[in-house]
Amino acid sequence: MTPLQKFLAACAALVLLSVACLWLPASQPQAPSLEEALQVSQSRMPMRLYSGAIDPKTGAPADPNDRGYDIMVDGRKTATFLQRKDGTTQDVFYQENGEGLTFIREYYPLSASDAGRRIKALITFSADGKTKRSEIWWRLDGTREKLGHLLDPRSGRYEEMVLFPDGNTAQSSRITEPNPYANNFEPKLIIEKRWLDNARHSLVYQDQLQDDGTRDQVTYDENEVPLKVKHIGRWGKVGTTVKFYFPGTTQVSLESETSAAATLVTAYRKDGSVLYKQQLLSYQQSTTYFDASGKPLYEQVIWTNDVSVGRSLWKVTEVDDRGMIKRELVWSHGKFNTETLYNVTVDGVLYEKVIRTYREEDGTLKHVDMLGRKVPSRSVDYTAADNIRVQIPADELVMPELHEEIPIPEPSSTMSDR
Incomplete structure (x- = not known):
């Protein structure tokens, strides 16, 4: 088998595994990394070294990458290997045009007890090579930590779900849409939910965007009785109302309403x-x-x-x-x-x-x-x-x-x- 045939076979195996990983339960897939799977030295480009500068504001590296190289086949960039400063590595695979992304696999740092690198994440992309289609993240113990998938390709609506340590029970869920008008392109939150890790799997928080542009945020106790209800006006503070309840009751303890002129607040005793x-x-x-x-x-x-x-x-x-x-x-x-x-x-x-x-x-x-x-x-x-x-x-x-x-x-x- 020629080096090119070896490379294409390895890529095909990785693609098939990436698709299969999306349907795996809590188990962590075992597969060779790019460096382990590909033995195509003549297709490997020279190593790139990245800046070691430190961001003065955060104290973290200004560039998370430490080194990396590209894999070229017939003059086309097919994959990129990246070594991060924290010891993790990434395998980045491209579409036939050499630009659009197909999927990314990330691995934990290699330890002496590991036979090979343990996979940390798998991220796949849509046909445009830019839009994230799905993702799955694993903990070191092999349980799933986070899942994500594209709900609507037209709007870009995407759901992310964080799982409790068992790898199956939802801890939180967020559905967002791209918002090009927001600062730093922060996505627009459509709905967010959070749960407790108890027998009831109690919903303790919900934040939902309404059709009229207003937003409702509700905090619940472990029995899903409201503790706080906040209605946020379409334009921010104006039109916002907040209600707090005495724990375990439907009796309001504090409520407020904000207009353009002032915020009016009323506090109550337990007797009303x-x-x-x-x-x-x-x-x-x-x-x-x-x-x-x-x-x-x-x-x-x-x-x-x-x-x-x-x-x-x-x-x-x-x-x-x-x-x-x-x-x-x-x-x-x-x-x-x-x-x-x-x-x-x-x-x-x-x-x-x-x-x-x-x-x-x-x-x-x-x-x-x-x-x-x-x-x-x-x-x-x-x-x-x-x-x-x-x-x-x-x-x-x-x-x-x-x-x-x-x-x-x-x-x-x-x-x-x-």
Whole structure:
């Protein structure tokens, strides 16, 4: 048999094996690699060496390839052998034109205990030589790790499935389509599912693109009861709604809705009563707290674009049983400075407003203005030695956490003074 006949016979064997591999269960195919199967020295081109430069951002090699060579038959590139820097190797086979891809086989690094290289992956391509048609990846123990196949050649819709260690049970599934308009050509996600490795094989997550361009994401517990439902608007944040549930129930714990102007959030107690309501803007966040009967207790305003301290408390407004303002507390750049009391009696005199100013450096009372329409105004100064300080309930000083799943307009640095 001539060298050319040997080469063509070896290629044919590899092609047949590649097709058969797609139908194998969890077993790992055993087959010679390109270097092991092909003994056609006169068809082998000179070895290529690749750059050893390191990517300064990732610390990884800028080029994963270490060396390689092409196999030429009658002046046509038929195959390429690649040695990676991590020790893996690739056999790349081409169509008759010497350009389009037919399939790629990847092998694990050769160890002393192996009789030959253990196959890691097999990837086949469509007739155009570019579009991936199918793939199968194996672990070192021979179980299947990942599968993939082309669902629709016209749209390029492709499904990838990751398997649990048994090599048969799905851990996750993703169906995507090419998206030439996305950054870095990131494919468009059509649907994604994730499961638990339990007896029920519980679905714990689903992300699905709807026909109108919106997207629904649902997170489930181990019994497939929803924990979170997120509806993402077609244009991103605007039109997005999020609902969280108390575990194991259908009772909503938190819900939000985002418009072009603001995000509105409502938090609930387990009995269904409102705990607080929020309005989230690009420059501030206001939260009104309620008691179990629905009566408002106080409002907390947080400044989100303070360039000096970042997210900081700006104002707390307390209300009485009638819902009327009884006290306002104001901070500036993260430091408390003003307390305003409404309808307060001092020394037997009813004042409409009492303004108490505090020193920002140590928090002691500095000055008091007592104002009224029908009574004379009064002013009193205090020294730091008097050591008079404001009394604020601890709960009113705690800024509510912002859930990462709830979209909020980006803060601005153009309104840092207030």
